[in-house]
Amino acid sequence: NAGVMQNPRHLVRRRGQEARLRCSPMKGHSHVYWYRQLPEEGLKFMVYLQKENIIDESGMPKERFSAEFPKEGPSILRIQQVVRGDSAAYFCASSPSNSGPYNEQFFGPGTRLTVL
Amino acid sequence: LAKTTQPISMDSYEGQEVNITCSHNNIATNDYITWYQQFPSQGPRFIIQGYKTKVTNEVASLFIPADRKSSTLSLPRVSLSDTAVYYCLVGGADSWGKLQFGAGTQVVVTP
Numbered sequence: 001n002a003g004v005m006q007n008p009r010h011l012v013r014r015r016g017q018e019a020r021l022r023c024s025p026m027k028g029h030s031h032v033y034w035y036r037q038l039p040e041e042g043l044k045f046m047v048y049l050q051k052e053n054i055i056d057e058s059g060m061p062k063e064r065f066s067a068e069f070p071k072e073g074p075s076i077l078r079i080q081q082v083v084r085g086d087s088a089a090y091f092c093a094s095s096p097s098n099s100g101p102y103n104e105q106f107f108g109p110g111t112r113l114t115v116l
Numbered sequence: 117l118a119k120t121t122q123p124i125s126m127d128s129y130e131g132q133e134v135n136i137t138c139s140h141n142n143i144a145t146n147d148y149i150t151w152y153q154q155f156p157s158q159g160p161r162f163i164i165q166g167y168k169t170k171v172t173n174e175v176a177s178l179f180i181p182a183d184r185k186s187s188t189l190s191l192p193r194v195s196l197s198d199t200a201v202y203y204c205l206v207g208g209a210d211s212w213g214k215l216q217f218g219a220g221t222q223v224v225v226t227p
Contacts, residue, residue: 004159033213042203042217043160056213091159093215104150105215107159 002027004108005074006092012114013082021077021111025094032075033093033105034067043091049075082115089113120204125222134191136221138204141185146208149180149187154201154220163202164189191223199225 005024013019025032030051035043048056049069060067064082069075079086089112093105121139128134140149148167152160164171166178166187177190191198201220 031213033215035215042219043215045214045216048213058214093159104162104165107161110157110159
């Protein structure tokens, strides 16, 4: 049973370009979460999605960041017009729909974004 | 969401037991205590979860006193491969989906 898949593992962008990060949840999981980890810091929640729905985006920056989890295909975290401060590791996690009460999340290996 | 406080770092030798205590003074009645482990360049991994008293699995034990204002993660007989950052998280159904990671405890195991 494959775990959470993220690609690319490493992404280099120049300031002003767009970054697209992909996440395929574990088989049977319909809940996806995105977290960001800045250097030497803990993970910060960004957004929680179910298929075709954003459940909680309270951790997403108001501008330039968007996320989706379409009916078919992986979840996408999109960062427009990247700036150097966006350089970080972005982790995706997934959980099955019936987990609880404080659900275990399964994390992917992360995408390391470097903005030049 | 309850705030957690844990030591920044701990050092240990192979074969020793490592105990990491986490303080969560304002834990709510419905909150659970969960620990994650993160190796360098990897995503976090669930270790153990508990509500009260003691929980044990093949990896660790979790001790929670009656007042639940703190908890202790115990790693028996650590090896070099246990070098990682350990995060204590507290939350319940109202925060379902939104894990709140603090700075964690960096555990370094040396020969």
